[in-house]
Amino acid sequence: MDPVNVAVIYYSSTGTVHALAHAAAESAEKAGANVRLRRVAETAPPQAISANxxxxxxxxxxADVAEATLDDLDWSDALLFGTPTRFGTPAAQLKAFIDTAGRLWQQGKLADKVCSAFTSSGTAHGGQEATLLALGNVFYHWGGIMVPPGYTDPIQMKAGNPYGASHVAADGPPGEVSLQAAGHQARRVVEVAAALKAGRSAV
Known part of the structure; x- marks a missing residue:
């Protein structure tokens, strides 16, 4: 059986979500998947970026990380989306990319993909769960198969978020616990996607 194709697609303004995405991509590769790490296009005005x-x-x-395209969605067996929270919702940059996927959705090409998400917020309880649940609404519409980390590994008892890996940016860059949680989530996604792919090929 061919390896699982995993697209890790994220938006990150200052690097927190990028670090989680990189950890997820590395873990998925170690689990045997073909992985595409992709960032969505930056749409913020230059004056906002230059102010930070x-x-x-x-x-x-x-700048060397390839931008996400619809081909990455079509190619994938599994999707991991990463975004900072924006008032309890995904960042507009990621949402803008998602909003271009209507053609694939109409063709049924987004159905039955394993889907999961991770996030960061500036403060503790700063909308992390709401953001992950909001991305879940997208996966429901696509007919995706949602695979959260739950409490399926001891690291989750330290990370504490069963909805998806998350980090509080005010605490500094993601440390060992956050990165391990992102890695566990990616491994779980690969394992479930591989089992589904094997089952379908056996039918």
Whole structure:
């Protein structure tokens, strides 16, 4: 059986979600998946970016990360979406990308993909669960198969978020617990997607 194809698609303004996405991509690769790590296009006005030194610096540092396209969605067996919280909802940049996927949805090409999501917020309880649940609404419409991390690994008892890996940016860059939680989530996604792919090929 061919390996599972996993697209890790994210938006990150200052690097927190990028770090979680990178950890997820590495873990998925170690689990045997073909992985595409993709960032969505930056749509914020230049004056907003230039007003935040960390934002502008991160944009330059990740210029070599390929931008997500609809082909990445079509290619994938499993999707991991990452976004910072924006008032309890996904960032507009990620939502703008999602909103371009209507053609694939109409063709039924987004159905039956394994889907999961991760996030960060500026403060503790700053909308993390609401953001992940909001992305769940997208997966429901697509007919995706949602795979949260739950409490399926001891790291989740430390990370504490069964909906998806998350981090509080005010605590600094993601540390060992947050990165391990993102890695566990990605492994779980790969394992479930591989089992589904094997089952379908056996039918």
């Amino acid at each position: 030194e960390a934002w502008g610096r991160h944009l330059q540092e990740t």
